[in-house]
Amino acid sequence: MQLPEDFKNKYHDLLGDDYQSFIDSFDDDSYNAFRTNPLKPKADVHLDRSRPIAYTENGYYGKVSGKTVEHQSGYVYSQEPSAMYVAEVANPTPGDKVLDLCAAPGGKSTHLAGLMQNKGLLVSNEIERGRAKVLVENLERFGVFDPLILNEDPKTLSKHFPRYFDKILIDAPCSGEGMFRKNHEATKYWSKDYPRECAIRQKEIVAEAIKMLKPGGQLIYSTCTFAPEEDEQIIAWILDNYDFKTLPIKKYDGMVSGKPEWADGNEALKNTIRLFPHLFKGDGHFIAKLQSLSSGKSKKIKHQTGNASTEVRREWEEFCKRNFQNDFYPHHLLEFGKMLYSFNPEIPNLNGLKVMRPGTPLGMIKKNRIEPAYALALAINPHDVKNVIEIDDNQWDRYVHGDTITVDAKLKKGWYLIQCRSMNIGFGKVVNGTLKNFFPKGLRFKV
Ligand SMILES: C[S@@+](CC[C@H](N)C(=O)[O-])C[C@H]1O[C@@H](n2cnc3c(N)ncnc32)[C@H](O)[C@@H]1O
Numbered sequence: 001m002q003l004p005e006d007f008k009n010k011y012h013d014l015l016g017d018d019y020q021s022f023i024d025s026f027d028d029d030s031y032n033a034f035r036t037n038p039l040k041p042k043a044d045v046h047l048d049r050s051r052p053i054a055y056t057e058n059g060y061y062g063k064v065s066g067k068t069v070e071h072q073s074g075y076v077y078s079q080e081p082s083a084m085y086v087a088e089v090a091n092p093t094p095g096d097k098v099l100d101l102c103a104a105p106g107g108k109s110t111h112l113a114g115l116m117q118n119k120g121l122l123v124s125n126e127i128e129r130g131r132a133k134v135l136v137e138n139l140e141r142f143g144v145f146d147p148l149i150l151n152e153d154p155k156t157l158s159k160h161f162p163r164y165f166d167k168i169l170i171d172a173p174c175s176g177e178g179m180f181r182k183n184h185e186a187t188k189y190w191s192k193d194y195p196r197e198c199a200i201r202q203k204e205i206v207a208e209a210i211k212m213l214k215p216g217g218q219l220i221y222s223t224c225t226f227a228p229e230e231d232e233q234i235i236a237w238i239l240d241n242y243d244f245k246t247l248p249i250k251k252y253d254g255m256v257s258g259k260p261e262w263a264d265g266n267e268a269l270k271n272t273i274r275l276f277p278h279l280f281k282g283d284g285h286f287i288a289k290l291q292s293l294s295s296g297k298s299k300k301i302k303h304q305t306g307n308a309s310t311e312v313r314r315e316w317e318e319f320c321k322r323n324f325q326n327d328f329y330p331h332h333l334l335e336f337g338k339m340l341y342s343f344n345p346e347i348p349n350l351n352g353l354k355v356m357r358p359g360t361p362l363g364m365i366k367k368n369r370i371e372p373a374y375a376l377a378l379a380i381n382p383h384d385v386k387n388v389i390e391i392d393d394n395q396w397d398r399y400v401h402g403d404t405i406t407v408d409a410k411l412k413k414g415w416y417l418i419q420c421r422s423m424n425i426g427f428g429k430v431v432n433g434t435l436k437n438f439f440p441k442g443l444r445f446k447v
Contacts, residue, residue, distance in 0.1 A: 001026045006192040025278040030182040032063040033081040038114045039143050040075050043422035055252045056084045067447050073423035074141035079107045082275045082282030087111035089287050090220045094119035096166040104131035106138035113144040121346045125150040132356050140375035146344040149357040154208035160348050161212045162299040168209045169220045172202045178224035178284020195227035214298040219290045228262035231286040236263040246271035247289040254280030301348045308333035319370040328384035334358050372427045374440050389416040396420040397447045409433035
């Protein structure tokens with residue numbers, strides 16, 4: 001592929017003997033891969049799992065289509081294999097408070113959520129509004145329960161979450177050199193000075209992230225670029241200016257240590273890792289894991305409290321009684337616009353924050369009734385729902401297109417969780433032998 005001359009010269013000087021195989025790798029195809037979703041219950045899933053990825057439990061090489069039941073229902077997430085190591089390195093423990101600061105479209109957030117098993121708090125933030133909408137779609141499809149999804153700049157965020165998180169992931173906006181072979185367009189934005197410009201922004205983001213980290217907490221920093229200015233040199237800058245140490249990262253086949261000589265020579269940079277496309281089965285990536293050495297207490301914050309009116313609460317309870325089994329009853333309720341949400345009581349007061357989702361949408365508040373939310377169908381365990389209806393693959397084609405489906409005329413009227421091959425795909429309302437379609441208009445497609 002055509003690469004900028006300045007880019008080639010730079011890596012010729014940096015890589016020496018490795019240069020030719022590095023450059024040649026840009027003419028190879030990128031690897032496709034996907035992750036299956038550990039948050040979803042067992043179902044009749046059709047995926048080729050014959051090529052597992054060694055460093056992530058649910059990762060496999062192979063291509064998946066966006067127009068399958070598995071994808072629509074959130075049983076699978078398509079992700080480049082190098083990107084799959086980042087959440088594994090972050091290794092959140094269920095119960096942790098985790099911030100994914102640069103989160104869209106949601107590859108790492110969905111991965112983190114799977115590792116957290118819906119325990120603890122995941123805050124996923126994306127600064128660009130359009131991308132934040134895609135982040136919402138992906139987290140909801142994945143069935144993450146009660147994530148807080150924000151559309152903020154790091155500076156505003158740090159005022160609301162002082163010394164709050166156990167772990168923060170900065171998957172930084174970068175010059176994207178590692179994605180050149182996947183996305184040829186990215187070479188057009190590149191110039192000799194671009195990595196240095198990106199580094200300025202990265203330092204600003206890191207500085208705000210550090211304010212939000214609990215003393216003793218961990219910071220995971222990753223990029224998809226080879227540029228030392230955005231990789232080792234950012235970590236060297238953190239070590240020089242803040243109280244942190246690097247933590248070693250396990251290396252799998254083809255992963256190599258970061259290069260101290262590409263920064264200030266600090267040997268601690270050997271704990272960082274680089275994924276080079278001529279050495280590793282994936283695109284270019286850099287990952288560092290840092291531990292805060294500062295002591296002191298985490299700050300107390302004012303938490304969000306429920307705000308649902310007595311009337312809405314009563315309607316929700318009635319809806320639950322009619323439609324859910326006894327053990328499913330979210331009771332931290334927030335009215336937000338026309339929607340009723342379940343939220344995680346650990347979240348701070350949301351005033352002054354641009355909130356995409358305060359938690360999981362439960363339902364639309366209508367006059368004297370609740371209409372269950374699509375996102376709830378993808379997050380709920382089918383055992384918690386009283387009425388479940390199974391449709392076949394042909395009916396699913398019609399469902400995602402927005403059509404109604406004819407069902408047994410004897411079925412009683414009301415809300416049903418719709419499944420296809422035991423995968424939850426939405427809620428529908430049965431009326432006189434017709435299953436009315438509530439699949440969101442914006443998500444509809446033709447198979
Ligand atoms: C590498 S991408 C994130 C990919 C994502 N973590 C995933 O795995 O799907 C970096 C993100 O940072 C966002 N970003 C850009 N400028 C930013 C800033 N100043 N602060 C925070 N995030 C920013 C971009 O919009 C982009 O979505």
